[in-house]
Amino acid sequence: MDIEKLIDQLPKTELHLHIEGTLEPKMMLDLAKRNKVTLPYETVDQVAAAYQFNNLQDFLDVYYQGMSVLIEERDFYDLTWAYLEKVHGDAVRHVEIFFDPQAHMERGVSFETVLGGITSALAEAHRQLEISSKLIMCFLRHLPEEAGYEALECACKHKEHIYAVGLDSSEAGRPPELFSRLFASARDHGFKTVAHAGEEGPAAYIKTALDDLRVSRVDHGNRAFEDPALIARLAQQQTPMTMCPLSNLRLKGISDLTKHPIKRALDAGLLATVNSDDPSYFGGYINDNYRAVAKAVGLTAADIIKLSKNSVIASFLPDGQKQNLLDAIDTQVSTLAK
Numbered sequence: 001m002d003i004e005k006l007i008d009q010l011p012k013t014e015l016h017l018h019i020e021g022t023l024e025p026k027m028m029l030d031l032a033k034r035n036k037v038t039l040p041y042e043t044v045d046q047v048a049a050a051y052q053f054n055n056l057q058d059f060l061d062v063y064y065q066g067m068s069v070l071i072e073e074r075d076f077y078d079l080t081w082a083y084l085e086k087v088h089g090d091a092v093r094h095v096e097i098f099f100d101p102q103a104h105m106e107r108g109v110s111f112e113t114v115l116g117g118i119t120s121a122l123a124e125a126h127r128q129l130e131i132s133s134k135l136i137m138c139f140l141r142h143l144p145e146e147a148g149y150e151a152l153e154c155a156c157k158h159k160e161h162i163y164a165v166g167l168d169s170s171e172a173g174r175p176p177e178l179f180s181r182l183f184a185s186a187r188d189h190g191f192k193t194v195a196h197a198g199e200e201g202p203a204a205y206i207k208t209a210l211d212d213l214r215v216s217r218v219d220h221g222n223r224a225f226e227d228p229a230l231i232a233r234l235a236q237q238q239t240p241m242t243m244c245p246l247s248n249l250r251l252k253g254i255s256d257l258t259k260h261p262i263k264r265a266l267d268a269g270l271l272a273t274v275n276s277d278d279p280s281y282f283g284g285y286i287n288d289n290y291r292a293v294a295k296a297v298g299l300t301a302a303d304i305i306k307l308s309k310n311s312v313i314a315s316f317l318p319d320g321q322k323q324n325l326l327d328a329i330d331t332q333v334s335t336l337a338k
């Protein structure tokens with residue numbers, strides 16, 4: 001079966017996507033003009049040239065600067081809508097999107113402005129594009145745990161729109177257990193939990209994300225392979241891992257895509273998925289990630305089908321909707337096999 005066609009046409013979900021990381025250079029410059037924000041770039045080429053990163057922190061510095069152009073509700077709407085239209089063409093049927101409210105609130109943009117723009121676009125995508133969605137509010141781990149409570153209070157006022165909380169930003173030296181009380185409080189309020197772990201941080205951070213934050217999924221998780229007992233546990237528990245190949249390449253977690261652990265993860269029986277993380281900054285949306293990693297590590301047609309099914313199983317969708325999507329994958333596979 002043709003791998004490219006499978007990637008293009010198989011229904012799938014995206015589970016690791018920072019909406020602020022979908023800000024394309026052109027939109028960044030247009031919004032800077034619209035909102036009278038000064039950026040250190042004047043052309044799309046200058047923006048693109050700044051996207052050279054040696055590690056996660058290099059990227060985060062550019063990412064937080066880029067999002068300074070997002071000010072009005074319609075900016076968040078435009079950003080989210082552009083992403084959804086784009087991945088509609090990638091056969092994405094369901095998205096679980098991260099957003100970073102603390103990074104906006106500290107600039108004087110209200111939680112409601114951010115949430116209003118994102119949720120209006122998500123509702124429109126449900127109507128027009130038949131893409132369903134859930135929102136995951138991330139706490140910034142470079143800030144103290146105490147700083148997260150304000151965002152959690154805001155989230156509690158909008159429980160109908162926010163399904164889970166996550167943990168992102170600078171990982172080194174900021175282990176998950178620093179956020180145990182905040183996450184316990186979020187769970188008490190009924191939110192599911194996920195966390196970035198093992199992107200740059202050690203395997204021990206993945207363990208404490210599981211044990212202390214009680215995460216339903218591990219975002220990235222690459223460094224789990226340094227601990228065979230942890231791999232056995234992740235396989236046994238079928239804890240989903242939301243992997244992001246082009247992100248790992250661009251942030252130099254791996255020196256080349258042939259070293260990406262996605263194939264090893266599938267072969268070890270892990271519930272691994274492929275996602276784009278911050279597609280505007282890392283050079284590719286979800287299907288670009290599938291294509292690049294498939295070529296680099298030699299994924300088979302069976303692997304691609306497995307990955308699209310894993311993306312559904314790993315989602316927060318109710319069982320009935322998961323089954324509908326799994327059936328849609330099988331139907332598409334049969335059509336392509338003819």
Ligand SMILES: Nc1ncnc2[nH]cnc12
Binds near residue numbers: 018
């Ligand atoms: N790849 C990533 N890791 C941690 N925090 C992030 N915020 C946006 N992208 C991120």
Ligand SMILES: [Zn+2]
Binds near residue numbers: 168
């Ligand atoms: Zn991420």
